[in-house]
Amino acid sequence: MEQGYQMTINRLPAPTWNWLHMNESSVTDIKPENRDAFFFAELPKGVIYNQDKRQLNTIVSGMGKDMDRLLDTANVSAQQFVIGEGENVEEPLQLHLSYGDNANGIHAVELIAMENSRSTIVMDYTSKARMGVGAVSTKIHVKRNASVQLIQVQLLGEEFVHLNDVGVWCEKGGSMEVIQLFLGARETYSGWRSDLFEDESNMTVKVGYLGRDQQKIDMNYVAEHSGRKTKSYIRANGILKDEARKLFRGTIDFKTGCIGAEGEETEDVLLLGEDVVNQTIPLILCGEEQVQGNHGATIGKLDEEVLFYLCSRGMTKEAAINQVAMARLEALNHEIPSGKVQDLVQNYLKGVFDNEME
């Protein structure tokens, strides 16, 4: 039997004091094997599917090399999707990752969006069981003037360990838009990296998360600007309850020569538990004069005035807090271009918050 795997992932592009324990994360006991993990794709017209050796190995991901090493060791081939040149794929490409009891799944997804194409991919992660491991690598090559929207929704069982790693390479005028919702699993590790390599490429990432009980959420998001007039926007919006722990690393990296580039990063965290741990480290690395970079973070509990208003309308304090928390995540859910997935999320959230009200 394969031994558990030791991985160091989500490294900060520029490290800081080791005593903060934010420079990277370690994951143990990931088995480099596939067991009771299932992958389904709903292919709309205009998408070519193939299962083959991984091709996009040169694209660097947010988690880093250890994720690629895991895929190599597990001998994972790629689920490859190609959007043809000029194709405007109206229906989303839906990828379902489903896990059985005590599953261990390692998957690689590759998407090549050819020139001037438009496409949407919706990935959902669900499990019937409480416990298991799901590791998914998604690499995307956005060619000239192509536009890709990626939705990832994670609703795994409460004892799951989930690794979700993304790497994106954008050519001139390429556009990448992302919505991610992390609501389940005991440990969620999310890596994201976009290389805005050529001029006028852009990316937007919106992340929503809910940490409760003893959940751990560990994130590393990097937007690297090499091309001129490139744009990035990273927004994380989360809720931490009970004894949940979260670490958000966000980096905007302006390389020398990315004249006219703009990057913005914001994080808004609502703290709803006496024992939560919230760690945030938003970096701006800059080697170019003619850029604009901003980051901002607000971290705190629910505004007393909002709470007072809701309570004055007859709600209990707990109900009011849950209402606000749910509304934050639902706002992002409403942006998902799939009614089916929206319903899935809504039901999941309802289950979480209703249980707490009982």
Place this chain on the structure above:
Amino acid sequence: MEGKTYVDDIDRSIYDMKNEDRDAYRLQEGLTASIVEQISKTKRDPEWMRQFRLQSLEIYNDMKIPDWGPSLDGLSMEQIVTYVRPNTKMQAKWSQVPKEIKDTFERLGIPQAERESLAGVGAQYDSELVYHNVRREVEEQGVIYTDMESALTGTYSDMVKEHFMKLVTPRDHKFAALHGAVWSGGSFVYVPPGVSVEIPLQSYFRLNAPGAGQFEHTLIIVDEGASLHFIEGCSAPKYNVANLHAGCVELFVRKNGRLRYSTIENWSKNMYNLNTKRAVVDAGGTIEWVSGSFGSHVSYLYPMSILKGEGAKAEFTGITFAGKGQNLDTGAKIVHSAPKTSSYMNTRSISKDGGVSTFRSSVVVTKEAKKSKAAVSCQSLMLDSISRSDTIPAMDIRTQDADIGHEAKIGKISDEAIFYLMSRGISEEEAKAMIVSGFADNVSKELPLEYAVEMNNLIRLEMVGSIG
């Protein structure tokens, strides 16, 4: 094509004056137990301090060089002289200080500042203080301001022993351990309960010897309800060998006390400035740091405030100017460990001519620090694309009942602002210079105006012309 602005470096001619190396005594280069013993013997340490130094050396040898900051490859302890005693004893009158050394401090404006606006001055030259004086009216208030060596064996020796390197321990990091082993010079200040020192005290540190290190220790205790403004300045001439500064500042602010600690750091560009500063603040107390980092080849400087008592406050205002050949890693650390504590960090950094400026910070709010507030604002200005400017702020929040805000901006000078000023009849060159000056002024206005001639010289950044 648009012309490229040139922003002058700070005029360093005042700081680059060198005196011939005529020290009375210097140890050999390197760091060994024998060297540490010699320092201890030379300084007539009490036995506990001798032991402390040797333990610190062991810790130093066990610890690793930091793996997260600017490179320290150019620094070799084998080539650093850790103790250089100038050819004079500490004097209480400038007229008794050897002419050459006195002239150096005259040109830096220290005696003049003392006459005009300071309550007391300590002047260190290489490893020892050469001048120390405090106004009689301040002494009459019961304020103790003396050199560390005198404090170590004098009336306040127990107080020194109780506090010395308790806040910054040798285990903090490798260069804190180094400091513990070879420290020399520095000041001890005690402000009794309820005493308000109306005008500032100042210590000035001058390193003249090439290839030497300076390891002064500053220990300040501001007792209950007392207040003090302490100013620290430092400079050195430039040599083509590495110099090292690994000082240590420990500040204790008791209940409802108030301390402002201002620093203008202008070491030469061959200096490795690996300084450690820390304050602990009791209930209702306030620590204010005002920090200007202009010199050094490499800097690691992050004053830390531990807000230990309910309602304690910290404010950090800093500016860093990194020019050619400089890698300045600066910022601050704040720990909120009691309820209703508050902190505000406000920094500016400017990078030009290949300089690297990094703003690094941490705000830690513990579970006990309910109803605490923290805000961080950092702004960086890049004046060309051969320079670098990075911001690395970390926040670790462990209570829901806190209010934390953070914002950072990086960029060039706004075209709209230039256009606006030009539409009011100001030339483009002048408009851009005004904007850059304004960017720095936002922080520099917090610096003490009375801070001798040196500070003005540094703050006047002589920005001319347009910025690209």
